[in-house]
Amino acid sequence: MSLADLTATELTARYAAGHLSPVDVAEAVLARVDDREPDLNAFYLRDDSELVLERAAASTRRWEAGEPLSVLDGVPVTVKENIARAGVPMPAGCAGVEPVVPEADSPIARRVVEAGMLVLGSTVMPDWGMLSSGHSSLHGQTFSPLNPAWGTGGSSSGAGVAAAAGYGPLHVGTDIGGSIRLPGTWLGLSTLKPSAGRIPLHAPYLGRVAGPMARTAADCALLMSVLAGPDPADWTSLPGDDSSWELGEDNLTTAKVGVWTEPGYGMDPALEVVAAVETAADRLSDAGAHIIEIKPWLGQDLLDGIDRFWRIRSLADFERLSPAAQAKVLPYIQAWVTSARGLSAVDALDAYAAFAQVQSRTVAAWARAAPGGLDLMISPVAPEAAPAADLPMPYPEQGRGMWHINFTMPWNMTGQAAGTAPVASMSDGRPIGVQVIGRAFDDLAVLRTMRWLESA
Incomplete structure (x- = not known):
């Protein structure tokens, strides 16, 4: 090596x-x-x-x-x-x-x-x-x-x-x-x-x-x-604490672990991707974790709203460029942002409201999944393994540009830590990762579980 x-x-x-x-x-x-x-x-x-x-x-x-x-x-x-x-x-x-x-x-x-x-x-x-x-x-x-x-x-x-x-x-x-x-x-x-x-x-x-x-x-x-740690340059940074980033011992014997493989919006995951998550869940269960199946809690309208807001935001950047500069932007991005030109201020505010809806519904789903809420959740990271290299997006046609972020996007909105652990491969060798999500602010539990899955 x-x-x-x-x-x-x-x-x-x-x-x-x-x-x-x-x-x-x-x-x-x-x-x-x-x-x-x-x-x-x-x-x-x-x-x-x-x-x-x-x-x-x-x-x-x-x-x-x-x-x-x-x-x-x-x-x-x-x-x-x-x-x-x-x-x-x-x-x-x-x-x-x-x-x-x-x-x-x-x-x-x-x-x-x-x-x-x-x-x-x-x-x-x-x-x-x-x-x-x-x-x-x-x-x-x-x-x-x-x-x-x-x-x-x-x-x-x-x-x-x-x-x-x-x-x-x-x-x-x-x-x-x-x-x-x-x-x-x-x-x-x-x-x-x-x-x-x-x-x-x-x-x-x-x-x-x-x-x-x-x-x-x-x-x-x-x-x-x-x-990690606060900095005055970022007014959203979390306060410091006395904890170290030593991972310590794994303790999954009493953990309430949600398993989410049915998104309810975006693209459905490939069978091999689901199988990798289910195998990880079986291993966690063998270690003593209490496994809880999680049903969909978000709809396509919310993912479409977030996509629409990002188009509007990027359109603002695009419109500030000269025509010559606009022509230099990647053609896929040109088409994506200019599709927002007909949207109104009301459309923009309605799209922005999708962020809060994702936050509130996701936090509620986490809390009601188990008494006292879940300790962890695992899911696919993406619906499929690596797409073809020549594609700008995994599903670029028919307005499906963001349909592959259905498993990852909610945790950006709630702010919960979420990591990836490599656990398997497709039959053609493409890697498959499992996403590990933790309670609010519990980054260490996510990292410990990632480490456990790597070794398992």
Whole structure:
């Protein structure tokens, strides 16, 4: 195994024992990127390799002196291109926009640097983050390292590909309806959409979070230990607490676990996807969990309303562009946003009301599923495994563009933590992940269950 394929947990243990240096790891990861990046196209901007090696040498000296800046000192990391880094333009994956150039680091960018992590660069995303694929009018197409014919998922497409390809162990994506978890399931990763406000953002927005993308739940927890905590830049960030991100022991013997495989809206899941979730439920039951079947609680009208509001929001961005700039936007996105041109202010407010309906109905369904509410829920992440790589969306025709986020979207609205654990494969080899959802603010229970499913 190459050093580029070691987990963050393995790296930090070897750094602490003096058996490995951050310079060795940086050289291996940079070589991996040089080898694979021409084909995969995960990076929007790569930091200078000599600068990365200088940072690695400084980290090596700190470990030798027994004075690392954090447990992740010297561990490689990437951040998505919409995570602000001072002086780095933010085009949001779109060839038509004039990129914003931030003057200051976002809390995320600042924290990984302060922790001594080796920032490799910023990873790509599709236009305005509104595609579940690796298609971008600015960057071209990003390809899965597992099979170039399989879609990557999105909008954290570059981050997911970097994680799956071994561009180091840790990567930061963002998620407003499934953008961390969809690449997670389609690329065989462990990922976490944390509780809303757990990781502070430089530009908070309803439903949007940032979170870790890695190959193990333990690595996700390690990255959370650096990223989580309040920051005045984000007025929605959660207050700090005294808990650590140590996962501790699994205890599923009394857990009330909902199993949700019938969405009631969007696309129905493939039989192999359902079978993977049911197998996970059987294993949890064998460990002592109380399994509860969950029936649908949301309707197509709500998903359509959220889709309609996002079209209107993106249309506002589109209409501010000149005709020449509009022509540069990805054709699928052009068609998607311009379909909202005939909608009224009343339509916009009615569409926005769908967000609150999803929140209230989802919280109510969670509470009534069991006395005292559920402890956890598991479900598919997406209705199917990775779609064809040439598709901008899994179901692009007949107004079904958002029908694949039926399992992921509700948890952005309630703010509950939701992660992905790789548990199975389709008969053709495409990975299948299970989504794990926790009680409000219980990120650790989600991570512990993800780890348990990985080992099971």
